[in-house]
Amino acid sequence: MAQYTQTFALLKANFKRDWIKLTVWLLVLAGLFVAVAAKFEGIYGNQQQLNTIAQTLRSPAMKALFGPLTHASISTAIIFATEMAVFWAIFMVIFNYSLAVGGSRAQEESGLTEMVLGGHPVGRLAPLSAAALELLIADGIFAVITGIGMTFANMPGSDSNGNWLFAVSLAAVGWTFGMISLIFSQLVADSHNVSIYNYVFFGLTYLVRMMTDVSNPDNTWWSPFGWIEKTDIYIKNNWLPVALFLILGIVAFGIAVALNVNRDIDAGIIQVRGGKRQSRFLQGPATLLFWNQRSISLFWIIGMAVLGASYGSVFNSIGKLVNDSPVIKEVLGSNGVQALEKNQVLSFVGILGIIFTVLAVIGGAMVINHLYTEERRGYLQLVNTTPHSRYYLLTTYVLYGVILAVVILYATLMTTMVVGNSTLAHSLSIRYYNRMFVAMLPVLILFMSTLVCFIGIMPKLRSIVWILLGGSFVISYFGRLMDLPNWAMKISPFYWFDKVPIHEINAEPVWWLLTIALVLMVIGFVGYRHRDLAQ
């Protein structure tokens, strides 16, 4: 037990450090969840509304996005559970990842862990245990707020067992993924790589969930992320997944502990290899950026192409009409049915376009963000004292980031098309995908320019870009199901192209989105030239 000495003192320090982050995340995660629940009866109150949404949710496209709606009889609460479970679990995972990395590898990287362990009577396992406890408490608070809030929201069809199961299972999925992240923190020596491992793992579990939900929901048990659907909230209220999450989380923590005691501080289990003694390739900032980013860029493109392919692989089921009774077939004729099916797939492509664009922006923006990360870490002080202007430096990063994002987006759409067409009886023309691609470009560039603007004038606030991106995504992806008012939908830049690819692109929003983007970009560049570089 000596190795756990002072865990609670470190835990207190963690809370002191993270309290703003924790408060904001918990308020948004729990608050928004309860707010949606409270409002839900107004949206899906009567039977007719329920039937309409149930029919939508039973389509394979919705199954792929939200998980299956298995039960025959439906209520407001059941619809809520189906729409929210997978969606909110994603946010819980992101939240816990960010806490777990911040509490483990990031602290070690900054040298804090070495100081605490080396110079103070603190147990070797105390930092790791403190991180695990911090996550446990944060998720516990989420569960309590959400559980109480849901009780007050009192949706038709809800019951207190289901309310608490929902709150606890969301907390549990987050905590478990956080514990798995602690394993990755032991494997590699820097927080950046830990995040990559984290999201690769999450991506895999998500893909398995999606593909099995569409093909055979019984197999969804193979993905830990899929367990969240197996709770059958408000139907059977199955607590087994919560138990599974806890077991997996404890096992993961145990593995992390075992790895931790067997490694040196500041090192990872996976050893760093040596390399070449000379380099002819590295000539300046541009080649350096390429060299540093090439693996992760490739990883993004391949990963996203796989994502596109897996969405494409369910196209044939998405095309199927939910209501394909002989009467309807007769009324529409075979051409009519085909046209309807095609539209159904096309609107799915429209939703995919938004998802892919959000992810492509993340991939590209991370490159541009790296300019500031390198500045803060002091790498750039050696570059900035060579004869390369700041404009050149920023241009290099912006160009790389934008090109990467564009390539990711197009590659993903193309693999979606190729795999999708192979499953469809009547293939979709590339023209639709190109239209989708072109429509998303102004949006993509707008988000990139916003980031450049922040990096140029207020780099400390650059994370606002993620809030804007996430907000726009939630509004466009979720807004219609939430029945958001039209003015709120217009806040998201995606709104202006929501008829694409079924309809042509409206040229007007393209111009003003690009104009805003250009203004932001110029502000960013001028600001970057004229601000002090961080030390």
Added chain:
Amino acid sequence: MNHTLVLDVKGLKKSFGKFEALKDVNLTLHPGEVLGFIGPNGAGKSTTIRVILGLIKSSGGSAKVFGKDAWKESVTIHKDLAYVPGDVYLWPNLTGGQTIDLLLHMSGQTHTGRTDDLIKEFKLDTSKKNRTYSKGNRQKVALIAAFSTDVSLYVFDEPTSGLDPLNELIFQQKVKQLKESGKSVLLSSHILSEVEKMCDTIAIIREGKVIETGSLESMQHLTRNSVAVTTSEPLVKLQNMPGVYQLDFKNDQKTTAEFSVDSDQIGNVMAALSANKILQLKTTPPTLEDLFLRYYHSDNDQKVGE
């Protein structure tokens, strides 16, 4: 061009919000000179250097390198300048060798025989990844790149803080070679013996102001020498002599004494001592450390020697 000052900083100010990091910094560096820039942590050495390098913008005064504005013409200036920061941070995924070549290429230089010699002299294993290097090894990477760069001005900001004494010695030799080949060097340091050995001119900074500039000799001249003396007759009259401070008799007869004396009074004091028949005499000029401590222990409004 030879008559242009390499470095000309006048009345430089820099504020971060309300905090005035630099209040009044004046520095001049002539071609072929080594300028030592000393002061404790937080006095403003690195801030001054960062302004000179065009990394941050001054709030007042002027900073010129090669006669050009340090902020506006930073790119042109950097063509003829090499810099080694005190805390060297390097891209974790590159090896030391790749980093050296990258830094050389970025300054328009190439990997030469000189580079290989430097790698050997500093004993750096260039096949290792930067993330595995200690602080001293990262400094070696930056130093090797800087020393194998052929430019007119070298700026070192506490470059030896992580080096062992052997490597520190190599550093001193290399700076000497730069000086011999007519290069200019700005060396900020708080290792005073290093500055004492290498620098032609010394500037002392304190709380954002350069409070003294000049050669070590001229600074020594401004202040007091310490004297240890034994005479055959008691030295009582020293007690009332002008220019004598910290008088301390070492024996009851008052024939052995230690004291410090103002440089301009040394003639009178010597005459007085000779009158008492000197048996033993040792005078030592103040070391840079004495000077430094004296400057730093005196209050803000007190001048040296008071």
